[in-house]
Amino acid sequence: MSRKGVLAGFFILHFSLIFLVSTRQVLFGLAEGNTLLPSSWSPVLARLVGIATTALAENLAPENLIRRGIAGYTHSTGIDTGYAYFAPNVAISHKLVFEVKYPDGRVEYDLPHVGGEATGLRLVLLFDNIARIRYDVLRETLFRMMAFSIWLEHPDASVVRVVFGVVDLPSVSDFEHGKRESYEVLYAYDFRFSPPAPPVSP
Amino acid sequence: MPLIQVIRERLIAFLFPAESDRWLSILRVGLGIQVIAYAWSARADWVELFARSSSGFGNRELTEVILSVQSPFAPRLGWLVSMGKYLGVSEAIVLWTAWSCLLCAGVFLLFGLFSRPAAVTAWFLHLCAVKSEQLLTYGMDNFTTIGLFYLMLAPLPDRLAVDVHLWRTPMGDPQSLGFWRRVLQIHLCFIYFFAGIAKSLSLEWWTGTSIWRALTSTPYDLISPQVLVSWKYLLPVVGSAICLLETGYPLFIWPKKTRTFWLASVISMHVAIGLTMGLYLFAFIMIVLNGAGFVPELVRRRDS
Numbered sequence: 001m002s003r004k005g006v007l008a009g010f011f012i013l014h015f016s017l018i019f020l021v022s023t024r025q026v027l028f029g030l031a032e033g034n035t036l037l038p039s040s041w042s043p044v045l046a047r048l049v050g051i052a053t054t055a056l057a058e059n060l061a062p063e064n065l066i067r068r069g070i071a072g073y074t075h076s077t078g079i080d081t082g083y084a085y086f087a088p089n090v091a092i093s094h095k096l097v098f099e100v101k102y103p104d105g106r107v108e109y110d111l112p113h114v115g116g117e118a119t120g121l122r123l124v125l126l127f128d129n130i131a132r133i134r135y136d137v138l139r140e141t142l143f144r145m146m147a148f149s150i151w152l153e154h155p156d157a158s159v160v161r162v163v164f165g166v167v168d169l170p171s172v173s174d175f176e177h178g179k180r181e182s183y184e185v186l187y188a189y190d191f192r193f194s195p196p197a198p199p200v201s202p
Numbered sequence: 203m204p205l206i207q208v209i210r211e212r213l214i215a216f217l218f219p220a221e222s223d224r225w226l227s228i229l230r231v232g233l234g235i236q237v238i239a240y241a242w243s244a245r246a247d248w249v250e251l252f253a254r255s256s257s258g259f260g261n262r263e264l265t266e267v268i269l270s271v272q273s274p275f276a277p278r279l280g281w282l283v284s285m286g287k288y289l290g291v292s293e294a295i296v297l298w299t300a301w302s303c304l305l306c307a308g309v310f311l312l313f314g315l316f317s318r319p320a321a322v323t324a325w326f327l328h329l330c331a332v333k334s335e336q337l338l339t340y341g342m343d344n345f346t347t348i349g350l351f352y353l354m355l356a357p358l359p360d361r362l363a364v365d366v367h368l369w370r371t372p373m374g375d376p377q378s379l380g381f382w383r384r385v386l387q388i389h390l391c392f393i394y395f396f397a398g399i400a401k402s403l404s405l406e407w408w409t410g411t412s413i414w415r416a417l418t419s420t421p422y423d424l425i426s427p428q429v430l431v432s433w434k435y436l437l438p439v440v441g442s443a444i445c446l447l448e449t450g451y452p453l454f455i456w457p458k459k460t461r462t463f464w465l466a467s468v469i470s471m472h473v474a475i476g477l478t479m480g481l482y483l484f485a486f487i488m489i490v491l492n493g494a495g496f497v498p499e500l501v502r503r504r505d506s
Contacts, residue, residue, distance in 0.1 A: 072275025
């Protein structure tokens, strides 16, 4: 096959994958409702999402080579996600607060902190991803790791409570009438940590 | 001439136009700056993000387990750490070496020194980092990967690269240059069309509610809500303009009459996103991709 033929083949395969991934993401967002489309369309849209998922081989067994190959390619080329940023609607903001409780009854509050501004920006994305997690164990594991990093800074604390919630932003008119953002708790976990036991001398 | 033959020839003419390497210079220099800025901005949290013993917010081991379920072939820093362990090199040294190599690859790309190895190194290390912090990634990371992937495959070096002057490396074939620019252009059309259509099907973008929400959500709330409220009549205009600009991109970026306006408007939109929401690296990579995709066309027209 000529060099142009190979490149044309790459072109068709590459953009077919981009089309499938992007279409699926848009359809998924639309199927969730709250758009200009009638809600009666949701089942059809959900079915189309299923077709795109099948075309991307994601219904095959995880160890299937075709599935692994497609996923490896899309991840390596940066086309594994679609382009519906802030769409169809801007996602709800999430917030994480740590309640650090001491044996004497004192309670201190802390927020997640990182070294650089750029990583701080990424924390919001982490919170959005956590909110989407359906597996309780995975969510709890992530919260436990975060709580542990806070406990390391407060080793005298008896309990670190992780409070995760959504931030309800006021609309423009509500804001003009004095309403400000409020916070609604989604999950709260209590974690207890203990320092490692000192080495036993012989 | 049979119809199929005509279609085939037109398709080949569309996919393989003879093209200069100006666009490649923009892409290489732009991605060099992007990679340097990415590495520099991540330096304070690099080990905290990727160390196995990290107790913080982006535990690499957990992220890589999730990644393995999705795709065991996707590159990750865990591969380099395992290799280092086999050779008796500590995790911290491996991580800092990866960071240093990424920064150096960015500098080499900027000057066009060892362009191809620098592009491959930058693509691989950036991808490893992005995949190993998958729960914390956003659009900017994907667009940087896309840009680096195309740069790595494009016929490097371009005439502004140091390589050409130092080693007298032959320049790329014009049709090959044209093909990779075409790939980038069409990818940009996909990006904006899907971004635009997803927004256009929501009433909140046309009423300006989405703009308000985006600009008042933490950490994008650089402008105080009091200032935004005083401009509230502009919010629906801005929201509608974004829907039209993005959805119309694949239609209006090609005709010569509308290209300059559309490109200038899209670049202005990204400058505004960068300045008002603090998404500087996201804005920069989008400007670089648009610049490489369509700006050389404008320059060439002026030249002629």
